Amino acid sequence: MPTETPPEDAARTIVTRVAAIRDVELTALPPLQETIDVDSLDALLDGKFSGTCTFTYADCTIRVGGHGRIRVSRRLDDSTIDTAGQRRQRRRN
Numbered sequence: 001m002p003t004e005t006p007p008e009d010a011a012r013t014i015v016t017r018v019a020a021i022r023d024v025e026l027t028a029l030p031p032l033q034e035t036i037d038v039d040s041l042d043a044l045l046d047g048k049f050s051g052t053c054t055f056t057y058a059d060c061t062i063r064v065g066g067h068g069r070i071r072v073s074r075r076l077d078d079s080t081i082d083t084a085g086q087r088r089q090r091r092r093n
Helices: 009-021 038-044
Strands: 052-057 060-065 070-076 079-082 086-091
Touching: 009 038, 009 060, 009 070, 038 060
Parallel strands: none
Antiparallel strands: 052 060, 060 070, 070 079, 079 086
């Protein structure tokens, strides 16, 4: 069944999580629209997409999956710290 997630909800979720993980006010972050088309986020979350889109916003890695999952990880040097506070080594190609 398709997920009904308006783009402003996905955008709000991303910006809120990034602000929390970076410990800054929402207004300290650049507009998300300057990084990605927020209308496209809605298309990813409509339940018809089964892949994942990954992008960088405000020194964080954002991973949006077609299953409705939004994951935010802070980029620090060669590792990331995710919203659960776990440090992971960044993959190198």
